[in-house]
Amino acid sequence: MKKKLATLFIFLVICFFFIPFWTAFTFTExxxxxxxxxxxxxxxxxxxxxxxxHSIHLTxxxxxxxxxxxxxxxxxxxKYSDVAIGMPSYAEEGQTLLYEDGIYTLQYNEAILPNFTLHIGDVDYRLNFIYGAKYFNLKEELVRGKSYxxxxxxxxxxxxxxxxxxNGR
Incomplete structure (x- = not known):
């Protein structure tokens, strides 16, 4: 009986250790x-x-x-303030572009992604991930020059x- 309980306990510990329970934002190199x-x-x-x-507009x-x-x-x-290189100046199908107080807001009706690749450029410009009240400086937390x-x-x-x-701040 003790052997069966011990085996069951070990099985449950292993299951707890390897079964995914916690939801997270993940950055995989x-x-x-x-x-x-x-x-x-x-x-x-x-x-x-x-x-x-933006590396060209610096906004x-x-x-x-x-x-x-x-x-x-x-x-x-x-949201962005310049529509020159790399930033849309018009809305495509499924999008709405608004302009107010010098800021363009491009709204997406149904842009759903399973994931995306984020490149951490080796330049000294801002790249923050904001979740709740926390700011994560991705240039400090991840490796520059790598994609995730x-x-x-x-x-x-x-x-x-x-x-x-x-950890963020």
């Missing part, structure tokens, strides 16, 4: 045979932003997203222990 995983634990707040300085761009129940990512809007697959997924205790938790 790409183009690497042994990719590193960085994560931010996800709580009840579903909205987040990525704020970066801030604010991308707003929402996490769906399916763990997909919905691009809600993008960004997605929302469940992590096991093993993956959390093996990965790097981003």
């Amino acid at each position: 790409t183009r690497n045979e042994n990719p590193s995983l960085h994560y931010i634990s996800l709580n009840d707040v579903k909205d987040f932003q990525i704020v970066f300085t 801030d761009v604010i991308e707003s997203y929402k996490v769906l129940d399916s763990k997909e990512i919905r691009l809600m809007s993008m 697959l960004f997605e929302v997924k469940k992590l096991s205790l093993y993956e959390k222990m093996k990965g790097v938790k981003l």
Whole structure:
């Protein structure tokens, strides 16, 4: 009887260790045979932003997203002040472009992504991930010059222990 209980206990511990329970924003290094995983634990707040300085205009761009129940990512809007190189000056199908007080807001009706790749450029411009009241400076937290697959997924205790938790401020 003790042997069966011990076996059951070990089985449950192993299951707890390897079954994904915790939902997180994950940044997985790409183009690497042994990719590193960085994560931010996800709580009840579903909205987040990525704020970066456009490398040509040198103005801030604010991308707003929402996490769906399916763990997909919905691009809600993008705000910027210049429409020259790399920034849209008109709305395409499924988009609405507004201009108010010198700021363009491009709203997306149904832009749903399973994930996307984020390149951490080796330039001294802003790249922040904002979630809740926390700011994560991705230029400090991740490796410059590397690309990361960004997605929302469940992590096991093993993956959390093996990965790097981003702390932010």
